Amino acid sequence: MSRVLVTGAYGFLGRYVVRELLAHGYEVVAFGRKRDKLEALRADGAEAAELFVGDFCRQEDITAATKGVDFVIHAGALSTVWGKRSDFMETNVRGTQRVIRACKQNKVKRLVFVSSPSIYAGKCDRLNIRETDCDASNCLNYYIESKILAEKVLREQRGVPCVIIRPRGLFGVGDSSIIPRLIKANRRSGIPLFRGGHNLVDITCVENAALALRLAIESEAAAGEVYNITNGEPREFRAILEELFRALGEKPRYLRLPLGFLYGVASLTERVYRLFRLNGEPPFTRYTICTLGYSQTLNIEKAERELGYRPIVSLRAGIRKYAKGER
Structure with missing residues (x-):
């Protein structure tokens, strides 16, 4: 029986990955910094998981955790649209380098x-x-820069076969980012809507992303490759919102805003926040405007062909599950 270490195990995606692996007969080591959150993970359907309290930014922790492990799924990261560049570099780039070093030392497959x-x-x-x-x-924000640099580190290293997975717009029960922000905006003043909300959006049910990560350790063809992951159901942003809020029993409210003007405002606001070192996140960032205002769809043919990836939860089913979970 193969043994898999999952970093960021109590994060939104990590929790689903742990359960997906356990359901398919893997021994799982759930790795994270906070014991209480790891314990909660075990109580939430992952009873068989072994817990390891540690920080992958500490070399001794991640090296100890990877002993006797066959595979590592590195889902841990600093994932936010705003913050200090030094924090992103330390966690997402140098942290990944430490994970690689530990995998090499312990001969992870x-x-x-x-x-x-x-x-x-x-x-x-x-x-x-x-x-x-x-x-x-691309330097739209420090998170993006850090992920590009981390991927570069992975491609250039030798000794550990690596697979890179890029899952787009994760949502599902337990989501603490995308949908909660939309709900909060809707209840407060309305959801920003650019270009009539006709921009195409690709999103991913978190269960499907967990499936893709399991397939990435099972497919012989995957070593050294990069894969886009989505539900394969691109739809207009407004259509997704309408279905979501209908399932939640709420009426969506919109703020129709000029895209180009708001992008300029966001750019200026970011500069002000950095110049004066203001706390918190700007009300709008350039990345947020790009995400809400422009179409972005991903081709997933490579994952379908090489991983055998087929989404197991449809967009509609995912929305219904989320709405039910909220209640």
Whole structure:
């Protein structure tokens, strides 16, 4: 029986990955910094998981955790649209380097890295994006920069077979980011809507992303490769919102805003926040405007062909599950 270490195990995606692996007969080591959250993970359907309290930014912790492990799924990261560059570099880049070093030392068979399609983001519509359609100089925010650099570290290292997975727009029961922000905006003043909300959006039920990560450790063809992951159901942003809020029993409210003007405001606001070192996150960031205002769809043919990836939860089913979970 193969043994898999999952970093970021009590995070939104990590929890689903742990349960997916356990359900398919793997021994799982759930790795994270906070014991109480790891214990809660075990109480939430992952009773068989072994717990390891540690920080992958500490070499001794991640080296100890990877002893006797066959595979590592590195889902831990500093994942937010705003913050200090030094924090992103320490966690997402140097932290990944420490994970690689530990895998080499303990002869781990394969390292699967959770990256982000945010690296494709920009001030334009982008459709049917393939894995190679990435601008290595994208610096829309520090998170994007850190993920690009971490991927570069993985590609350039030798000794540990690696797979890079880029899951787009994760949502599901337990989501603490995308949908909660939309609900909060809707209840407060309305959801920003650009270009009539006709921009195409690709999102992913978190169960499907967990499936893809399991397939990435099982597929012989995956070593050294990069894969886009989505539900394969791109839809207009407004259509997704309408279905979501209908399932939640709420009426969506919109703020119709000028895209170009708001992008300029966001750019200026970011500069002010950095110049005066203001606390918190700006009300709008350039990345947020790009995400809400422009189309972005990913091509998942490579994952379908090489991993045998087929989404197991449809967009509609995922929305219904989320709405039910909220109640």
